[in-house]
Amino acid sequence: MTDAVRDVVVVGAGGMGRAWMDVVQARDGVRPSAVVDLDVSAARRAATERGWDVPVFSDVAAALREAPADLLLNVTVPEAHRAVSDAALRAGVPVLSEKPVTPTVADAMWLSALSVSRGVLLATSQSRRHSSGISAFRDAVRDLGGAGQLETQFFQNPRFGGFRDEMPSPLLVDMAIHQFDQARFLLGSEPVSVYCEEFSPSWSWYRGAAAAQAIFRFSDGSRFGYAGSWCADGLTTSWNGSWRASAPDGSATWDGETAVRVQGQDGPERDVPMGEGSEGLDAALTEFLTALDGGEAPSGEIRSNIWSLAMVEAAGESAATGSRVDLDAVFARAGAAALAEAQATGETAIIDQLREWAGGAPR
Ligand SMILES: NC(=O)c1ccc[n+]([C@@H]2O[C@H](COP(=O)([O-])OP(=O)(O)OC[C@H]3O[C@@H](n4cnc5c(N)ncnc54)[C@H](O)[C@@H]3O)[C@@H](O)[C@H]2O)c1
Known part of the structure; x- marks a missing residue:
């Protein structure tokens, strides 16, 4: 790992955001640079409780403009995941997001295309695999x-x-x-x-x-x-x-x-016998930092993690229709929806990336 200390912006200061703040607090190689929450008093309270002398913001874009950021932890509610991760990726800041990476596979296809076309890492923390x-x-x-x-x-x-x-x-x-x-x-x-x-x-x-x-x-x-x-x-x-x-x-x-x-x-x-080593959130962060240091991609990198999200969406569709659902069909529909959105907004790099995946899962 690099000797440099990385600046971390934590977005979302609810129950899980606080758990992530404790992980950042406990380890070397990272330090908080800002806390963001729509409820800025919650952000301030969470920072103060940990003795963090960092600015707090209600808006992620403002935080990314004003605070140094080597990575962003997205611990907002699922409905906000896409907008917060989108803002960070466009600012060139790698994102480690809480699950689900987005509420829908179509949103995750969009973010996959943004992440790959910009060359900025986006991964999901699935703490229970560690x-x-x-x-x-x-x-x-x-x-x-x-x-x-x-x-x-x-x-x-x-x-x-x-x-x-x-x-x-x-x-x-x-x-x-x-x-x-x-x-x-x-x-x-x-x-x-x-x-x-x-x-x-x-x-x-x-x-x-x-x-x-x-x-x-x-x-x-x-x-x-x-x-x-x-x-x-x-x-x-x-x-x-x-x-x-x-x-x-x-x-x-x-x-x-x-x-x-x-x-x-x-x-x-x-x-x-059980092994030893870091677990849960700490292990997810270790994988992420290893990738930032040029090591292996984290297991929750969005193009891999999207399969877990697709399992949820396919299971929901099967329950609603009473039929067996193919994951291929879920990805084809999600890719088409993401492409239509990219065409409507004229985002060429995202259009090109989604076309490269040709209606299948992101690769
Ligand atoms: N891995 C796990 O075991 C586990 C456990 C619990 C929660 N989670 C996940 O963690 C995430 C957060 O859950 P939680 O229980 O902390 O929720 P929470 O409701 O307690 O906190 C979410 C916080 O995000 C803030 N927020 C919402 N939109 C925002 C935005 N656009 N910008 C900035 N802040 C915003 C809210 O004000 C709130 O303070 C969810 O995605 C949830 O699924 C994971």
Whole structure:
């Protein structure tokens, strides 16, 4: 890593923005240069609580004009993600965004084209793919010859109150992207199609459907089954879900926290030891800084992460139509929508980039 200290602009000073500020505070090589929130008093409070002597802004464009910025953390609400990331990319500032990178695949196609055409990095932090548990589980499954069948159960019962209780599809839209992204990480393959049903158990306290079951087919022929609920009292799983993989040389399970177990055809069941290293947000930031130093692209680089978002959109479409949905069709429609928008605004570089992808996923 470079010895230079990088200036970080944090945009969004809500619950997650504060968690990111603590990550910045705790590590060498980065320092805060500004905090931005529509509610500028929230930005000031969050900075003051951490003893940060930095300017605060209500507008990201003003912050980018006035404060030094080597990278921007986009921790705003999903609806603001595209506008905030767009402003930073146009200012030449790399962006590490909270999930979902944008609310729709069409918006993510647009940002992918902007990022690639400008040569400025945009990545999503999917914190749940960074843990010693999931790494140990992935390695165990690989050692067994790779999963042909992967299953997760996600059963939780949070009483959030607020927007999640009122929104349509709270589980699929706000939470399932974590397990979908984890499945991509574990299988090392990309999804091809999905059949999904979402529904409201009679006892659900959410306005929207808080339970879903989905079957994804992946390009290596494997299947990923997802069963989830956000209104499941009792015997809850971990927030990572509870996992099982079936592979040529045996099976592996992971409780989503620390216990990874494997068993071959004849051998005894055994526990797999966990590794060590940075996890969660800190690990996502490490990947991002490594890329800024000229290293490997982060695993959440937008052209890769867009597949996790497309899984959510395809699952939602399948639930709405009752049909199996191909990811190719999701990308074709999203690419056409992004292209139409670019043509309407006359953004030549974005038009050219989207045409190069020819209606498929960004490459
Ligand atoms: N990785 C995880 O496990 C995890 C957990 C929780 C939230 N998140 C994600 O983090 C993001 C933020 O969630 P949160 O719980 O902190 O939400 P929040 O509502 O607590 O905070 C969001 C903040 O963004 C500010 N904001 C909105 N639009 C803005 C704009 N245009 N410019 C500047 N500030 C703006 C709001 O005023 C608010 O203070 C979301 O994308 C959410 O999905 C991820």
